[in-house]
Amino acid sequence: MSVDVAVTGATGRMGRAVLDAASAREDVSVAFAVSRDPGDGPIAGTALDPADDLRELLADRSPDALVDFTVPASSLEYVDAAADAGVASVVGTTGFDAEGERALRAAADRAPVLRASNFGRGVQALLSAVEAAVAGLPGYDAEVTETHHNAKRDAPSGTANAIVDAIDDARESAAPAERVHGREGEAPREDGEIGVHARRAGSVDGEHEVLLAGDGEELRLTHRAGDRGVFAEGALDAAAWVAGREPGRYDFAEVVEGDR
Known part of the structure; x- marks a missing residue:
């Protein structure tokens, strides 16, 4: 069964890698992708939408999971929107301060949040x-x-x-x-x-x-790591694994252990 993902930060290094990886997989499809600079699209066949429209896109297109590799301030905004929509988040963004960590925990009370410092x-x-x-x-x-x-x-x-x-x-x-x-x-x-x-x-x-x-x-x-596509593939594996789970915090180690 295919999992529909939303991709944030689509024009960034990892956002592009996630879209490239998704385009080659049969178990993942891209519901939409957003960027602060949507004029730089399309990427890997996916048109880009403005990041400011994320909440409306989540409501209209109902993805199974959101994949985020951005910066802490943007990531918290995106994860909060996903949690409000009941959509799981896969977070590869790093560098959160203590307040950011608290915000991620609060989001995980409303929807699944799988966060990892590395998806390899x-x-x-x-x-x-x-x-x-x-x-x-x-x-x-x-x-x-x-x-x-x-x-x-x-x-x-x-x-x-x-x-x-x-x-x-x-x-x-x-x-x-x-x-x-x-x-x-x-x-x-x-x-x-x-x-x-x-x-x-x-x-x-x-x-x-x-x-x-x-x-x-x-x-x-x-x-x-010789190619950031390794991390993109891991993030998509995580999206397929966490979609539909109960609210809470999850880790990539659980995805890897579940495949053994």
């Missing part, structure tokens, strides 16, 4: 591997380095933060580790801290490396 299945495997490695290497120093294209807005990336959270969870510490973002001058490493380093360059779609180092040995775990 390989990243889900990386998170599992990180937890297992950290648990098996107690006391090892941990450093996380991520690289993204030069237009990436938030730093560190949402995926890097998710990796640090996974390290914290695996350590089962009484309190979260101190996160040190880069180092400069005299900055000896403190016990238990996690170094986090963000690089921005060129057109890199996404690279994340975890370094675990002890005395005399080190372990490196790395994920590289």
Whole structure:
């Protein structure tokens, strides 16, 4: 059965990728796509509508899910509109502040909201591997380095933060580790801290490396995305999975686990 999706931020990097991916799938169709600059369409055969018309479009075309990769302020506006219409949201936007997180939770009380910092299945495997490695290497120093294209807005990336959270969870510490973002001058490493380093360059779609180092040995775990279409496919998988579910918060890990 085909799932009808609405796509926001259609002229952005990920919006275009989602439309491209949807056009090649039989289990997904595009109900409509919106953009702040609809004159840049059509994209992958889909005409663009103004983002200001989202609420009317949700009511008129009744999509099963909305897929959003935009910026926090726009994302909150779109997810709120979808929740009011009883439409599930798949959110790949990152960089929400505490108020934004509260707004997403409020939206999830009215409709399903599936949010993930990364929709790559390989990243889900990386998170599992990180937890297992950290648990098996107690006391090892941990450093996380991520690289993204030069237009990436938030730093560190949402995926890097998710990796640090996974390290914290695996350590089962009484309190979260101190996160040190880069180092400069005299900055000896403190016990238990996690170094986090963000690089921005060129057109890199996404690279994340975890370094675990002890005395005399080190372990490196790395994920590289060669095409953002990987994330688009994952988001559409999530849309197909979450459509029609009960209101609440969901995670991409549930989609991956459900396919096993």
